[in-house]
Amino acid sequence: MTISKAAAIGGGVIGAGWVARLLLNGIDVSIFDPDPEASRKVDEVMKGARRAYRRMLPDGLPKQGRLTFAKTIAEAVADADFIQESVPERLDLKHKVLAEIDTHAPANAIVGSSTSGIKPSDMQVAMKKHPERLVVGHPFNPVYLLPLVEVVGGAQTFPEAIEVAREIYASIGMKPVVIRKEIEAFVGDRLLEAAWRESLWLIKDGICTVEELDDIMRYGFGLRWAQMGMFQVYRVAGGEAGMRHFMAQFGPCLKWPWTKLMDVPEFNDELVELIAGQSDEQSGQWSIRELEKIRDDNLVAIMEALSKQNKGKGWGAGALHKDYVKRLGKLAAKPAVSKAAAKAKANKPKKAAAKKK
Numbered sequence: 001m002t003i004s005k006a007a008a009i010g011g012g013v014i015g016a017g018w019v020a021r022l023l024l025n026g027i028d029v030s031i032f033d034p035d036p037e038a039s040r041k042v043d044e045v046m047k048g049a050r051r052a053y054r055r056m057l058p059d060g061l062p063k064q065g066r067l068t069f070a071k072t073i074a075e076a077v078a079d080a081d082f083i084q085e086s087v088p089e090r091l092d093l094k095h096k097v098l099a100e101i102d103t104h105a106p107a108n109a110i111v112g113s114s115t116s117g118i119k120p121s122d123m124q125v126a127m128k129k130h131p132e133r134l135v136v137g138h139p140f141n142p143v144y145l146l147p148l149v150e151v152v153g154g155a156q157t158f159p160e161a162i163e164v165a166r167e168i169y170a171s172i173g174m175k176p177v178v179i180r181k182e183i184e185a186f187v188g189d190r191l192l193e194a195a196w197r198e199s200l201w202l203i204k205d206g207i208c209t210v211e212e213l214d215d216i217m218r219y220g221f222g223l224r225w226a227q228m229g230m231f232q233v234y235r236v237a238g239g240e241a242g243m244r245h246f247m248a249q250f251g252p253c254l255k256w257p258w259t260k261l262m263d264v265p266e267f268n269d270e271l272v273e274l275i276a277g278q279s280d281e282q283s284g285q286w287s288i289r290e291l292e293k294i295r296d297d298n299l300v301a302i303m304e305a306l307s308k309q310n311k312g313k314g315w316g317a318g319a320l321h322k323d324y325v326k327r328l329g330k331l332a333a334k335p336a337v338s339k340a341a342a343k344a345k346a347n348k349p350k351k352a353a354a355k356k357k
């Protein structure tokens with residue numbers, strides 16, 4: 001299924017990222033966000049997204065969809081066939097907003113929630129009319145560039161809704177991965193939470209600084225993760241005997257004191273100051289907007305490089321990137337005027353040239 005009109009509820013970091021991806025795919029979007037600054041913030045994100053897409057498509061972008069700011073949720077979702085909710089991560093607010101979306105949206109519209117970790121079953125209880133059309137569509141920042149979206153259904157979600165949501169996300173160049181069982185934080189944020197928790201311990205205990213930790217990731221295993229993930233990398237690390245040897249060699253380490261695992265460092269002002277202070281030292285010379293540009297350029301470069309691998313077929317996110325860029329290129333080449341008008345336009349200069357003779 002493709003989208004004819006989308007609605008975005010919430011236009012912060014993630015909502016604006018969805019708006020950018022949708023508009024750059026030529027889809028009209030209606031947005032509701034009560035923040036008086038929302039329009040300026042969405043505009044900033046759009047600027048960054050257009051800049052990144054111009055790098056991907058130097059010959060021109062598809063005709064952009066139309067963005068309208070609605071005064072209410074009801075106005076935003078009217079006539080929408082796809083609605084993505086991206087309001088702050090509070091269950092009471094998700095309930096209020098989803099109930100309102102459900103009341104006013106067309107009955108067959110799919111509703112996706114960007115939540116980072118709330119189970120869809122816990123959210124859809126607030127939807128009295130059509131809870132069966134709610135899915136979690138958990139994206140990663142920046143939504144307009146990173147293709148992954150985790151799709152999770154709740155107890156009341158119809159399997160057909162998951163299938164339609166999968167098609168919708170794929171139609172805007174994403175890689176939907178349907179999560180088989182509903183758990184808090186799904187898969188991506190479960191992994192990130194473990195790494196984040198361990199990172200906080202390492203800084204708090206003075207083992208390394210935030211910069212050293214980032215270097216350890218980006219000069220080392222981060223490069224491997226971006227193209228092979230966890231298990232394919234470890235299969236190769238097992239040598240010729242592959243995964244079985246890898247597990248035999250490193251399996252017992254799981255019992256060694258290599259990790260703090262479930263212990264959580266006390267979250268207090270001291271920890272915030274320590275981390276934020278070191279982060280200022282590491283990156284204070286760049287504004288957030290400058291860092292976003294650096295991040296976006298690097299992401300496009302990585303995906304482009306991966307798109308040339310595997311005998312030109314592309315590898316991992318690069319294979320999808322190759323298809324996406326091709327599809328957007330075709331969309332951009334589509335004539336914006338009717339065939340008859342295009343023909344008339346094409347004939348004009350010939351006539352003028354004939355007169356001159």
Ligand SMILES: NC(=O)c1ccc[n+]([C@@H]2O[C@H](COP(=O)([O-])OP(=O)(O)OC[C@H]3O[C@@H](n4cnc5c(N)ncnc54)[C@H](O)[C@@H]3O)[C@@H](O)[C@H]2O)c1
Binds near residue numbers: 009088115138
């Ligand atoms: N930031 C991330 O990296 C990230 C990644 C994936 C998912 N998420 C999830 O996306 C959602 C949004 O997070 P964010 O980082 O964009 O937050 P954010 O604070 O940047 O944006 C939230 C936006 O929602 C708006 N809002 C508040 N109440 C509203 C209402 N009643 N109706 C409509 N809009 C309302 C706010 O004005 C704000 O612009 C959360 O559920 C979060 O867990 C965040």
